[in-house]
Amino acid sequence: MMAVQPMRVLVAMSGGVDSSVAAARLVDAGHDVTGATLKLWGGAQDSGCCSASDVEDARRVAAQLDIPHYVFNLTDDFDEHVVQPYVHAYAEGRTPNPCVECNRTIKWGRLHDRARRLGFDAVATGHHARVVETRDGPRLARGHDPAKDQSYVLYMLDAAQLAQTVFPVGELTKTDVRAQAAQLGLRTAAKAESMDVCFITKGGRTRFLESRLGARPGPIVDTSGATIGQHDGVARFTVGQRRGLGVAATERQFVVDLDATTSTVVLGDRRDLLRDTLVLRDMVFTAGREPDPATTLLAQTRAHGEPIPCTVANATLHFVVAQPRVAPGQVVVLYDDDIVVGGGIVDR
Secondary structure: OOOOOOOEEEEEOOOOHHHHHHHHHHHHOOOEEEEEEEEOOOOOOOOOOOOHHHHHHHHHHHHHHOOOEEEEEOHHHHHHHHHHHHHHHHHOOOOOOHHHHHHHHHHHHHHHHHHHHOOOOEEEOOOOEEEEEEOOEEEEEEOOOOOOOOHHHHOOOOHHHHOOEEOOOOOOOHHHHHHHHHHHOOOOOOOOOOOOOOOOOOOHHHHHHHHHHOOOOEEEEEOOOOEEEEEOOHHHOOOOOOOOOOOOOOOOOEEEEEEOOOOEEEEEOHHHHEEEEEEEEEEEEOOOOOOOOOOOEEEEOOOOOOOEEEEEEOOEEEEEEEEEOOOOOOEEEEEEOOEEEEEEEEOO
C-alpha cells in the first residue's frame, strides 16, 4: 500500500468513510499522521464535502485515531479557482467538471503547497485510485474497485505530484473500506456518500447559475435552424441532454449544440450527436508527450463511463466507432489498460 519507511503524512479528511479509513491505515502502518479538513465553500450549503457536520465527523475520527486535526479555510481560493470558472463556463455554453478543478488547484495545489511548507513528506486522500511504479516513474492507475474508481478526476497529476501522494484505500473495494471502518468503530462507517457538487444546494444547478447569470431565455431550434420552441434559460441545458427539453416530438430528441451568445438550444436525433473525432484542449500526458498516434488507447468521457477505443494525434481523438458528442468543457481521460496516459478538456 505504501512505503515501509515511516513518513510524515497530511491526510485530507473530508468527514467521509474513505478518508477516515485512509487515515486509520496510515496510522496502523506506523506513519506520523495529521488530519486536515478543507473548508471550501462559505455560501449556502445542504450537501457536499465540507459542511459543518462533515468537519465534525472528521474531527471526531481524528480523535478516535489519536492524531492531530486541523481545518484549513480555503474558501477564497475555491471561489476563485473552482466556482467562478464553473459559472463562466456555463455562461459560454460549456459544461465543466468542478471536481476536477478542485483536485487540480485546491487539493493538489494549495493543500500540497501547505503540506510542503509544514514539512510533510506526503499528502494522502481517500480517493479510490492507485500509484504504480513503472520504468518511467510513478503513474496513476485505476482503483481496485471499478465501481468506485476515481482516477478520472485525478488524470492531471504528474510524476512529481504522485511521488508525494498516497491513496491508502486504492487497493480496497468500498465494501472492504466500510468493513474496516466498522471493525475500528469509526463513526463514519455507515455514513452515506455525498454525490453532489458541494456548492450546489437542493435548489439545483439551474437556480444556482441563474442567481449569478440571470435566466437568459431564448429559442429552441432544430438542426435546420427552424424555431420549434422557447426555453427559460440556456443554463438549463447541456449537450447530449434528452430529458426536460420542453418540446413535443415524434422521435426522441437530444441537445446537439448550444449557442450561449444567442441563448439558442439546438435539438436533433441521436444520429446528429455522433462524432468520429473529438478535439481537446489543455491536454496533459504523464510521459510528457503524446503517445504514438498508431497506439490504440481507451477514452473515458464520464467519471464511470464505458472506456471507448481510440487513437490520439495533435490533441484530436479518433474513435474506432463513432460516439455521441461529448459536451464542451467536459473531461476526457485516456488509459492504457488501467494506467492513466493523460487527458484534456473537450474543446469541440
